Amino acid sequence: MSVRLKLTLSYAACIMATGGVLLTVVWVFLLRYVPEVVMVPGSGGRTPAVPNQSDLIRAFTPPAIGAVIFLLIFGLVGGWILAGSMLAPLNRITHATRLAANGSLSHRIHLEGRGDELRELADAFDTMLARLETHAIEQQRFAANASHELRTPLAITQTLLDVAHQDPDHDNRELVERLRHVNTRAIDLTEALLLLSRADQRSFTKEAVDLSLIAEEATETLLPLAEQSGVTIMTSGDIAPTLGSHPLLLQLTTNLVHNAIVHNLPDQGSIWITTRVLPESVLITVENTGAKLAPSLVATLAEPFQRGTQRVRTDHSGVGLGLAIVKSIAQAHDGTLTLTGRPEGGLRATVQLPAAPPDAED
Structure with a gap:
């Protein structure tokens, strides 16, 4: 019946x-x-x-x-x-x-009437459809961008091999060096895609993590690159305990600091890394000097493969997934990434994560 x-x-x-x-x-x-x-x-x-x-x-x-x-x-x-x-x-x-x-996924129920259980169910279903539609669009765009980025090194490799095949007497040392560079870039891109997928799936074990120690560890790792680029890094702040994956949060902080280094002033640039504790959350903020950024450009920097062509770049620029990985890791930890342009020039990136409960800090 x-x-x-x-x-x-x-x-x-x-x-x-x-x-x-x-x-x-x-x-x-x-x-x-x-x-x-x-x-x-x-x-x-x-x-x-x-x-x-x-x-x-x-x-x-x-x-x-x-x-x-x-x-x-x-x-x-x-x-x-x-x-x-x-x-x-x-x-x-x-x-x-x-x-x-x-x-x-574009259809919506838009149920009228008073706010009873059926209205709540319909509204929840509309919200779910909106998120699914947004996720599907992002996935399609991401797949298209990833295919394009992966095709580029393969196309370059094919061209180099064709040139070598047509000219067997050509010195292969330069060819091998260029192939090694292209292959390294393809490996970096593949690893970044795998890391992004891992963060999206939330396939990690949570443990007590102090963001201030994470910031120091990331700074020590990237200090040689900062010195080579003429950038000064300054860290300060409070102990900021949270729950999450230590490797992923270290990757998040490393990406923020690396982004601040490679998109800084050509010389005598500065980076400020601070941690702060709020009543129910913890913050880590990475600021860097640099060129002034338009708000429309800042709004796209966390999207995959959006490198921001108006920003100062160096040979150490990544594959265009640095801030996208930061955003994905933050969301996987129930946090948020906020990007704002500094009035003096440069970028301010703030990650807000839930604070660890008191019993988790012991």
């Missing part, structure tokens, strides 16, 4: 049960106290002079049967209409689900 038919029968059964209770009440508290024979003084015998119990039962039974039939019909018809009205939002949700199953 359909849900509508089940609800209809349930409504009808409830009405019938209510009618039965009323009839029972009438019998228990009225008819049963009417005697079978009514004695009237002075009538000269046991001749009933007023309606007795049998008379009342005969008079009461036909209307009672009619009332029961009416209640049954009313319960079935009214229950069918009421069930249809209540299930109408579910039909709209079912229609939207089928459209989503066929690949159409």
